[in-house]
Amino acid sequence: MDDMDGLEVLKEIRRMPHGPEVVMISGHADINMAVTATRLGAYDFLEKPFSSDRVLLSVKNALERQELSREVARWRKEDEEKYRIIGESKAIKELLEFVKKIAPTNSSVLITGESGTGKELFARLIHRESRRADGPFVMVNSAAIPRELVESELFGYERGAFTGAYTSGPGKFELADSGTIFLDEIGDMPLTTQSKLLRVLQDGECVRIGGRWPKKLDIRVIVATNKDLVEEIKAGRFREDLYYRLNVIPLHIPPLRERIEDIPLLIDYYMRKVCKESGKRPKEISREALAVLIGYPWRGNVRELKNIVERLVAVVEGERIALSDIPFEITSGVPQENKGYKDLRSARFDFEREYIKRILLANAWNITEAAKVLGLERSSLHRKMNRLGLCKEGDF
Numbered sequence: 001m002d003d004m005d006g007l008e009v010l011k012e013i014r015r016m017p018h019g020p021e022v023v024m025i026s027g028h029a030d031i032n033m034a035v036t037a038t039r040l041g042a043y044d045f046l047e048k049p050f051s052s053d054r055v056l057l058s059v060k061n062a063l064e065r066q067e068l069s070r071e072v073a074r075w076r077k078e079d080e081e082k083y084r085i086i087g088e089s090k091a092i093k094e095l096l097e098f099v100k101k102i103a104p105t106n107s108s109v110l111i112t113g114e115s116g117t118g119k120e121l122f123a124r125l126i127h128r129e130s131r132r133a134d135g136p137f138v139m140v141n142s143a144a145i146p147r148e149l150v151e152s153e154l155f156g157y158e159r160g161a162f163t164g165a166y167t168s169g170p171g172k173f174e175l176a177d178s179g180t181i182f183l184d185e186i187g188d189m190p191l192t193t194q195s196k197l198l199r200v201l202q203d204g205e206c207v208r209i210g211g212r213w214p215k216k217l218d219i220r221v222i223v224a225t226n227k228d229l230v231e232e233i234k235a236g237r238f239r240e241d242l243y244y245r246l247n248v249i250p251l252h253i254p255p256l257r258e259r260i261e262d263i264p265l266l267i268d269y270y271m272r273k274v275c276k277e278s279g280k281r282p283k284e285i286s287r288e289a290l291a292v293l294i295g296y297p298w299r300g301n302v303r304e305l306k307n308i309v310e311r312l313v314a315v316v317e318g319e320r321i322a323l324s325d326i327p328f329e330i331t332s333g334v335p336q337e338n339k340g341y342k343d344l345r346s347a348r349f350d351f352e353r354e355y356i357k358r359i360l361l362a363n364a365w366n367i368t369e370a371a372k373v374l375g376l377e378r379s380s381l382h383r384k385m386n387r388l389g390l391c392k393e394g395d396f
């Protein structure tokens, strides 16, 4: 080593994206150097003279570690891909920005939104972007567990705590230690469990059912609900103090029908994904079919959209999905809501804007094509778009 010393070589290697593990061997080592090398990421540090057995063992272990960390990286990438959030609407962009800001904190997050809007996806994203990303992400759905089992599921139990408890077991809180716990459908949690949950959150520790000793826990709490918790409080079904404890950072995901620019993107994404999984070529969607899909109110939000795409891929034989392929419940389900306009002028403005926006989306913002569908001159469509504040990027 002429120009660099061993530590500098180590630094360079550790900078490489998929660099190898490093075992340092030095003839004139002292403890300081060994500490520095370890801090810089050396896997092991051997002194000369060394035994070949010692080197072989070190290399073997280093390779094992490399294999493990590659496994974790692969697994994490898969996870990221599986739970990817698609959307370029203003609402989704703002939410993603917001998540970047709040993810590194430890504050509780309350995610609200209709069924199928992506509450779980956002909970996972917050965890991934937090400093706890290496820790566990544990999910509990209060609505899916029988009421009498909710508490043992959450807090764990000791042997003999109740009839049938022949062994002891940790609860989800213990399992989520140093990570994130995601309490889904929190609005369905029984009141007695809510009190216990509040205590766990306040004390930062948890006692198993039938247990004596509390265990200190380091957990980030994310909860989600599609219920209106303020209404639930009024009805006496949700504890107000728990609500304030949980609602430190509110995050609301708007329904799909309020961010229709995401609809074509989601259709495209799921079309590719479903087709890839079933070994088919992605199908095209005719303009009329797409226009109907954009206009549909999607009460089941992204989950419903995903199901429809899956169904279309399974059922439609040809390469192209036509209007006649779209299920009747969708073609017939495009209601005009009465939004309580103050006068005809504002109703017309709103309708015109909404309608033109849909046609533009369905034509991938090709003004010439959209003008044809609308029966307008290109220039007059331009004028209308200006007047209605419609443009492809940004706020519309």
Ligand SMILES: Nc1ncnc2c1ncn2[C@@H]1O[C@H](COP(=O)(O)OP(=O)(O)OP(=O)(O)O)[C@@H](O)[C@H]1O
Residues within 6 Å of the ligand: 083, 084, 085, 086, 087, 113, 114, 115, 116, 117, 118, 119, 120, 121, 122, 226, 266, 302, 303, 306
């Ligand atoms: N923005 C998005 N991009 C891609 N997929 C999405 C998006 N939003 C939701 N999905 C998909 O839709 C389905 C429902 O999402 P998720 O489970 O996160 O919704 P949810 O709000 O938790 O619904 P529920 O209240 O019914 O549990 C999932 O399959 C998810 O992958």
Ligand SMILES: [Mg+2]
Residues within 6 Å of the ligand: 119, 120, 184
């Ligand atoms: Mg969910």
